[in-house]
Amino acid sequence: xxxxxxxxxxxxxxxxxxxxxxxxxxxxxxxxxxxxxxxxxxxxxxxxxxxxxxxxxxxxxxxxxxxxxxxxxxxxxxxxxxxxxxxxxxxxxxxxxxxxxxxxxxxxxxxxxxxxxxxxxxxxxxxxxxxxxxxxxxxxxxxxxxxxxxxxxxxxxxxxxxxxxxxxxxxxxxxxxxxxxxxxxxxxxxxxxxxxxxxxxxxxxxxxxxxxxxxxxxxxxxxxxxxxxxxxxxxxxxxxxxxxxxxxxxxxxxxxxxxxxxxxxxxxxxxxxxxxxxxxxxxxxxxxxxxxxxxxxxxxxxxxxxxxxxxxxxxxxxxxxxxxxxxxxxxxxxxxxxxxxxxxxxxxxxxxxxxxxxxxxxxxxxxxxxxxxxxxxxxxxxxxxxxxxxxxxxxxxxxxxxxxxxxxxxxxxxxxxxxxxxxxxxxxxxxxxxxxxxxxxxxxxxxxxxxxxxxxxxxxxxxxxxxxxxxxxxxxxxxxxxxxxxxxxxxxxxxxxxxxxxxxxxxxxxxxxxxxxxxxxxxxxxxxxxxxxxxxxxxxxxxxxxxxxxxxxxxxxxxxxxxxxxxxxxxxxxxxxxxxxxxxxxxxxxxxxxxxxxxxxxxxxxxxxxxxxxxxxxxxxxxxxxxxxxxxxxxxxxxxxxxxxxxxxxxxxxxxxxxxxxxxxxxxxxxxxxxxxxxxxxxxxxxxxxxxxxxxxxxxxxxxxxxxxxxxxxxxxxxxxxxxxxxxxxx
Amino acid sequence: xxxxxxxxxxxxxxxxxxxxxxxxxxxxxxxxxxxxxxxxxxxxxxxxxxxxxxxxxxxxxxxxxxxxxxxxxxxxxxxxxxxxxxxxxxxxxxxxxxxxxxxxxxxxxxxxxxxxxxxxxxxxxxxxxxxxxxxxxxxxxxxxxxxxxxxxxxxxxxxxxxxxxxx
Numbered sequence: 036x037x038x039x040x041x042x043x044x045x046x047x048x049x050x051x052x053x054x055x056x057x058x059x060x061x062x063x064x065x066x067x068x069x070x071x072x073x074x075x076x077x078x079x080x081x082x083x084x085x086x087x088x089x090x091x092x093x094x095x096x097x098x099x100x101x102x103x104x105x106x107x108x109x110x111x112x113x114x115x116x117x118x119x120x121x122x123x124x125x126x127x128x129x130x131x132x133x134x135x136x137x138x139x140x141x142x143x144x145x146x147x148x149x150x151x152x153x154x155x156x157x158x159x160x161x162x163x164x165x166x167x168x169x170x171x172x173x174x175x176x177x178x179x180x181x182x183x184x185x186x187x188x189x190x191x192x193x194x195x196x197x198x199x200x201x202x203x204x205x206x207x208x209x210x211x212x213x214x215x216x217x218x219x220x221x222x223x224x225x226x227x228x229x230x231x232x233x234x235x236x237x238x239x240x241x242x243x244x245x246x247x248x249x250x251x252x253x254x255x256x257x258x259x260x261x262x263x264x265x266x267x268x269x270x271x272x273x274x275x276x277x278x279x280x281x282x283x284x285x286x287x288x289x290x291x292x293x294x295x296x297x298x299x300x301x302x303x304x305x306x307x308x309x310x311x312x313x314x315x316x317x318x319x320x321x322x323x324x325x326x327x328x329x330x331x332x333x334x335x336x337x338x339x340x341x342x343x344x345x346x347x348x349x350x351x352x353x354x355x356x357x358x359x360x361x362x363x364x365x366x367x368x369x370x371x372x373x374x375x376x377x378x379x380x381x382x383x384x385x386x387x388x389x390x391x392x393x394x395x396x397x398x399x400x401x402x403x404x405x406x407x408x409x410x411x412x413x414x415x416x417x418x419x420x421x422x423x424x425x426x427x428x429x430x431x432x433x434x435x436x437x438x439x440x441x442x443x444x445x446x447x448x449x450x451x452x453x454x455x456x457x458x459x460x461x462x463x464x465x466x467x468x469x470x471x472x473x474x475x476x477x478x479x480x481x482x483x484x485x486x487x488x489x490x491x492x493x494x495x496x497x498x499x500x501x502x503x504x505x506x507x508x509x510x511x512x513x514x515x516x517x518x519x520x521x522x523x524x525x526x527x528x529x530x531x532x533x534x535x536x537x538x539x540x541x542x543x544x545x546x547x548x549x550x551x552x553x554x555x556x557x558x559x560x561x562x563x564x565x566x567x568x569x570x571x572x573x574x575x576x577x578x579x580x581x582x583x584x585x586x587x588x589x590x591x592x593x594x595x596x597x598x599x600x601x602x603x604x605x606x607x608x609x610x611x612x613x614x615x616x617x618x619x620x621x622x623x624x625x626x627x628x629x630x631x632x633x634x635x636x637x638x639x640x641x642x643x644x645x646x647x648x649x650x651x652x653x654x655x656x657x658x659x660x661x662x663x664x665x666x667x668x669x670x671x672x673x674x675x676x677x678x679x680x681x682x683x684x685x686x687x688x689x690x691x692x693x694x695x696x697x698x699x700x701x702x703x704x705x706x707x708x709x710x711x712x713x714x715x716x717x718x719x720x721x722x723x724x725x726x727x728x729x730x731x732x733x734x735x736x737x738x739x740x741x742x743x744x745x746x747x748x749x750x751x752x753x754x755x756x757x758x759x760x761x762x763x764x765x766x
Numbered sequence: 767x768x769x770x771x772x773x774x775x776x777x778x779x780x781x782x783x784x785x786x787x788x789x790x791x792x793x794x795x796x797x798x799x800x801x802x803x804x805x806x807x808x809x810x811x812x813x814x815x816x817x818x819x820x821x822x823x824x825x826x827x828x829x830x831x832x833x834x835x836x837x838x839x840x841x842x843x844x845x846x847x848x849x850x851x852x853x854x855x856x857x858x859x860x861x862x863x864x865x866x867x868x869x870x871x872x873x874x875x876x877x878x879x880x881x882x883x884x885x886x887x888x889x890x891x892x893x894x895x896x897x898x899x900x901x902x903x904x905x906x907x908x909x910x911x912x913x914x915x916x917x918x919x920x921x922x923x924x925x926x927x928x929x930x931x932x933x
Contacts, residue, residue: 049863053855053878055842062801233806234872235812282804282872283910316807526870526911554814582785660866660916666868667913694811694908703905707897708915720844 038212039545040722046531047550048280048524060237060251061313068239069098070153071302071312072160074146075322076138077731079172079391079687080184085134086146089162094238097150097159098306102133105301110268111130116304117268121293122261128357128394130266130297138167138434139186139356141282141688142322144294149302149310172391174687176330179388186356187389193354194285194362196369199317200381200441208294211345211376211380215336219417223333223409224753225736227353227682228672229324230398231699234282235319236291240299241309247274247300253292254523255563260555262293263300267613268622277554284525285672286397289565290359291323297671320692324396325682327352327364327387329411331372336380341379341421345433346441350385350406356395361387364395366495368402370620373441373734374410375434375452375489381441397565399669400732403490404676411486411737412752415744425457425741426463429487429628430456447608449725451626451652451715458650458711459628467632467645469746477638481645482746486629486734491621492717492726493568496611504562504603506576508537508584510594516541516584518550518577519559519600522569528568528661528727535657536574536721546709559600567625567726570657571717576601606719623717624732626652629670635746640758640765642678642743647735650711654725659712662727667708669731675700677736682757773834775800776844786832790824791815793831802842802875806908813907816876817841823880823888825906842875845882856882857928861920869911877907881921889890890925897922 051057062494076083086101106115119133129136132143145165149547150156173184180190187193202208213219238251247267256276263274276296281288295312302310314322329352336345350368354361369385418428433452439445467481493499507519518537522747524530530550538545551558561573583599600725611618649670656662679698683690691697698741716723740751748763771782771889775798781798794800794817803826806814810825817826818840845856858881861867868874883889884903900921901914909917 043866045863046866046868048871049868050859052868052874053842053844053859053862054853055800055875057871058801059804059872061805062795171887232870232872233812233908233910234804234870235806281870283870285910316809528869570827664866664869664912664916667915668911669913671913672910694807699908699910700914701905701908702901702914702918707913707918708913710915758927 038539040539040657041557042535042658044535044545044658045532046528047534048530057280057704058495059234059282060239063279065239065309067310068309069151069306070156071147071149071299071310072156073298074148074160074163074165074271075146076141076143076145076165076167078138078167078169079141079174081138081167081169082167083132083134083136083138083145084166087164087166092159095146097155098302099146099148099159100301100305101146101161102129102131104305111273116266118265120265121297122265123290123293124362127359128359130294130301140391142393144298147302148297148308172175172687174391174684176353176388179390191389193358193387193389196385196616197306198293198369198381198383199443200443201238201379202382208345208347208380212334212336212347215344217337217420219337219413219420220336221333221413221416221752223331223412224327225405225408227319227328228398228676228680229682229697230285230287232283232285232287235314235316236295236323237313238295239309239311240296240303242303249274249296249345250277250279251292251296252288253278254284254288254525256521256523256553256555257560258290258563259293259296263296264295266300275554275556277552278523281523281525284593285399286401287323287524289397289563290614291396307327311709316694317692320697321689322393324359324394326398327354327361327395327402327405329405331406333413335413335417337417337421341423341428341488343376345380346373346378348372348383352387353390353392353395354387355390355392357394359394359396361395364397364402368406368762369763370442370491370495371403372406374414375431375487375626376414377434377438383441386468392684399672400729401566403729404673404733404736407488407733408737410756411488411734412740415741425485426460434688438621442620443617449623449654449715449717453649454628454713454715455628455652457495458713459630459648462648462709462711463630464711473634473636477636479634479636481632481634481744482742484631484738484740484742484745486738486741488734489624489626490567490726490730490733491624492571493622494566495620496613499572499603500605502603503574504564504576505559505571505600506561506580507559507598507600508577508580510584510588510597512595514547514594515546516543518548520573521553521558521559522561522573522576523564525564527665528658531578531661532574534568536578537581540578541585541589551579567728568725571720571725572603574721574724576603610694623718623725626727627730627734629734629738631735631742633742633746635743635761640761644674646709647674647706647745648709649731649735650713651727651730652713652715653727654717654720655714655723656712657722657724660713663710665727670708670735671700671705673732673735674705674739677739677754678756679704681757685702769832771831771835773836774838776840782831784831786830788831789827790829790831790834791826800841800843804872804875806872813880814873814876816879816907818879818883823883840878840879844855845878857924858882858885858921862917862925864919865916865923867912867917867920871911873907877904877909877917880904880907884929885921885925896925
């Protein structure tokens with residue numbers, strides 16, 4: 036039997052994308068559609084007192100709505116709408132701040148305007164002026180913790196977690212830490228990061244035979260579906276959500292599309308015409324979610340032999356103005372905060388606080404990159420202090436089969452430590468010459484940095500069981516097969532790998548398999564396209580469904596009508612306790628190592644990346660070309676986060692909301708990437724595959740900072756490390 | 767005020783009635799319905815809207831259509847050619863597909879246009895110099911998905927396949 040698993044099958048959407056034939060939201064013909072724009076707050080905290088409309092503007096040609104235009108509560112059946120919230124974990128974020136309501140950040144939507152042309156909509160927006168009363172804002176983590184201005188409860192804390200391993204209370208933790216021969220202690224700060232998908236947020240909505248239809252650029256059609264049901268107060272069949280070809284997501288199109296969909300739906304209801312809304316880059320950067328800024332205080336208690344006696348971590352993240360996904364981001368952050376190292380006594384405390392920044396949200400890695408930066412700086416310092424080679428130190432203390440994580444999870448399978456350690460060692464070669472002169476004649480210093488890390492694949496704890504994701508495979512009379520899943524292809528190749536998995540399980544050529552476009556009226560809810568779960572979890576469902584279809588056809592059934600839908604079943608041995616945060620935090624982990632060589636120009640303080648080697652254990656590469664692209668894309672986002680990507684908040688507003696000043700790496704900023712795929716199969720993933728999407732984002736930033744310390748002899752504990760930071764550090 | 771502007775796009779002559787200040791990007795997308803050219807930033811930073819104007823890569827978001835009268839524009843739709851009823855992709859389009867150089871695809875039209883120019887104009891040297899050269903010449907096109915490595919692979923392979931000269 037032929038297998039397509041493990042083959043670099045060309046992307047099924049490749050030709051459409053290289054010829055320009057692929058149709059993104061802005062490329063669609065939407066006859067009669069009006070353009071929607073958003074009137075936003077201009078203060079970080081205060082009250083929306085009402086909207087003034089310039090009498091000199093002809094308002095008869097446009098539709099303007101504020102929240103009080105609608106009847107909230109009775110739902111669709113009662114002739115009104117449901118709830119003025121963007122439903123997610125908690126219903127705290129309004130779709131539109133109502134007149135008289137509280138403004139909690141500088142980009143709050145206050146009103147919506149639709150017009151036949153975008154130019155007219157923008158002219159109307161310029162003639163609409165919100166009246167606002169400002170109150171003192173909370174703009175830093177420290178201000179939030181002081182709680183002089185209260186945004187959330189008495190303490191401004193959205194969510195906190197406590198993980199304890201090997202000790203009963205704080206006194207026992209103190210005893211363990213006091214028994215250590217040495218303590219390595221540091222505070223690590225990481226900045227907000229913009230996803231910078233090249234297609235901005237884009238959505239359209241209209242009414243079609245009594246059904247509200249929403250199409251657009253998104254990761255999670257069923258998240259938008261849930262949010263629109265709540266907004267409209269309607270049944271599931273009354274609203275259909277369909278993904279269009281999506282120009283990148285990286286987490287940025289996980290929760291925010293529900294907001295944009297809400298705005299399109301409200302405008303189409305008010306204006307009675309189809310509405311499309313496409314953000315320009317400035318609005319996209321100013322208003323949509325970014326990676327949570329974080330501050331991590333990390334203590335390692337070392338024994339005389341260098342082994343780790345105790346780990347104590349405190350994680351604080353800036354959640355921004357609304358809860359959104361912050362508790363889950365924090366959860367992943369704390370669950371990774373001790374790192375993949377053996378230690379019997381671990382305390383991890385985490386808090387995410389409310390501020391008056393626009394909400395921070397999902398971004399590839401989802402909390403883990405922030406805590407990985409901290410622990411891999413710490414481990415590097417521990418190695419230095421112990422006089423050990425930094426890679427040997429990691430090798431000696433890293434988790435292996437049979438070891439337990441911070442939550443007491445015993446690692447039973449698919450631990451790639453040895454293979455990753457060996458892969459990096461084999462590729463490393465000699466470190467760069469420490470001193471030299473560059474092409475401009477400037478003196479340079481060079482150094483090498485390393486990092487080792489892990490990333491839990493799939494939803495946390497019992498999350499996958501609660502999600503109960505489903506996927507279907509259907510045989511068609513013409514000998515073709517359809518894969519039906521709500522997983523979206525946002526560039527990561529989901530459509531292609533599902534095709535490979537299904538074709539292999541069915542025993543047919545790949546061109547006989549079609550993956551249906553994700554639309555909520557056609558595909559089952561497979562769960563969201565997040566958390567490195569699409570290949571491992573949903574791919575596993577596709578494989579099981581395809582096998583069942585094959586069995587039925589082999590038994591002689593008529594293909595027409597053969598459909599198999601399967602639901603997630605947890606692998607054996609998975610136990611998780613949400614109350615104590617103990618047990619199997621994730622069904623399995625990816626493992627990775629990164630080596631970075633840097634060169635610092637001592638005249639300009641510019642950093643050049645000389646080498647970047649990245650070895651990632653993915654279980655099994657269903658498509659090695661696509662996996663390589665996933666690893667390399669994540670690597671470069673992480674390198675950018677370390678050295679270039681700097682969101683500058685000023686008075687709660689992003690001061691550099693444009694691509695000229697909010698920069699991301701170009702072709703010329705990154706070295707030739709040396710990517711090594713490591714395969715330690717996960718027994719319950721399709722052909723052994725586990726997650727790959729996020730882990731490449733976790734570690735390279737620490738490797739860069741470690742390399743800078745190696746080169747310059749001074750620590751860098753805050754990213755991005757900009758030339759001015761290097762100047763200050765060198766004195 | 768609207769002007770009548772005649773320009774050649776992908777070999778076809780068009781007469782547009784449009785404000786001369788209209789962005790070439792919008793004229794292509796809205797008036798000619800050539801939607802392969804994408805808008806990523808609207809400020810000339812991301813390169814998603816790259817087209818060739820008289821054979822030279824430009825950001826079409828920064829070019830007024832009034833500047834294009836009597837000139838020739840090549841968009842991503844014009845890279846492939848038709849022969850015997852078949853679509854023959856440009857070498858760089860073929861290599862981008864084969865080597866995983868396109869992921870989400872929104873930057874791909876701009877990169878394909880710029881890379882096709884670099885290759886067809888023979889601007890890439892043979893051998894080891896080709897890769898850093900490709901990085902320099904494509905540095906105006908931002909891709910957020912790939913980390914660039916597989917795109918450089920595709921561009922260099924396409925240049926090699928075509929001898930660095932015309933396809």
